[in-house]
Amino acid sequence: MSVLASVRRFLGGGGGIVVGTAVMNACTFGFTIVAAGILGTADYGAFFALLNLLMVISVVNMGLQATAARRIVAEPASVGAIEHVILRVAYGTALAVGGALVVLSPAVVWLLQLDSLVPALVLAALAAPTTVMGAHVGILQGEKRWAELSWLYVLAGIPRIAGLVLLWVWPDESVALFGSGLGYVAPAFYGWWVLRRPRTDEDAAGSVAAPDGRSVLRESLNSAQALLAFFALANVDIVVARHVLSDHASGLYAVGLLVAKIMLYLPQFVVIVMFPSLATSHERRRAVVRGTTAIVGLGAACTLGVVLLAGVAADLLHSEKLAAVEDHLWLFAVLGTLLSITQLLVYATLARRGRRSIVLVWVALVVCVVAGSRTTGPTQLLAVMITVATVLTGALVVTSLRADVPADAGSVGGVVPAAPGAD
Structure with a gap:
């Protein structure tokens, strides 16, 4: 029983992140390697180019993640308010990025020398859950909810196995991109589910003013x-x-x-x-x-x-x-x-x-x-x-x-909200 309790403590803390990221990376690299054997040379080249472009787009995801985690750690008394604003910004940004990629899809076809518009539209569709996933990761990271975050990373990997099945049936670069993109769709839905808790007016407001969406x-x-x-x-x-x-x-x-x-x-x-x-x-x-x-x-x-x-x-x-x-x-x-x-x-x-x-x-x-x-x-x-x-x-x-600045009386939770540009 003590061994089981130790395992639970390990998985519920940082150990769960180790396991979750390992599963995610294994499935991600595994999908890419297996796809190379299923797709033809030209289709795989297009798929790999689309993946690289999606990685560039994912910096928006990572920016939201870093911002959400930092603000929650800096103002732990206003978690509800920060969550609300972060999610609102994430959903708006996801729609903007996805919409922009729809408009720019002909340019993507030209840039990557694709055979049709379909893979470019799949890329645009995946940009939305990719962006939202970053906000969910940042919120869970800032609140140190390691167990939920671990499962989110697992879900960023396992669905790609189903994607390989789809790719085996329909060997095409669009299907390959969609199959790999299941690693963004599933975590986005899971993140919404674990963060769906109702917020009272007091919780949403917190003890500190809610952050401005533009900031x-x-x-x-x-x-x-x-x-x-x-x-x-x-x-x-x-x-x-x-x-x-x-x-x-x-x-x-x-x-x-x-x-x-x-x-x-x-x-x-x-x-x-x-x-x-x-x-x-x-x-x-x-x-x-x-x-x-x-x-x-x-x-x-x-x-x-x-x-x-x-x-x-x-x-x-x-x-x-x-x-x-x-x-x-x-x-x-x-x-x-x-x-x-x-x-x-x-x-x-x-x-x-x-x-x-x-x-x-x-x-x-x-x-x-x-x-x-x-x-x-x-x-x-x-x-x-x-x-x-x-x-x-x-x-x-x-x-x-x-660059470490000693905490002063104005800090919250030992965090000093440094001015932008400070090093």
């Missing part, structure tokens, strides 16, 4: 541009590789990047669990140190595993591409770990409403493009990415540790 939207868009900078940085090297390297060399670089992507998303649970503490002034410094240490420890262990098992994996899979890059895979693991730390520190910046630090991310992106365009081989490009990521990570660590 919530502005903060969300600012967070979205910061996250756009990070995800552009995390993905720019493959774009550069396609332009400066041969098809064969860029293909080998892409194989190595699979390891980097795994290392980027594997510690995702650390960012999720730590964010409420990052938004609290008296816990922020400790959260930055603990989060960074956790990611470094996990990254070091996985990098060692890559060193020991890369050759074995290449032999078992009979993969000539993997064998060609096996000596460098540990460097890709290092790159992924550095980017994961950067992601934590970007969220730490958003949690304190800092803006100047985000400029460093944009500068790093420009440096990667300029320096990367002068490389002539995969190893040189990888060296550029690791060097820039190392310098950026170090700068953000220093900035995050120095």
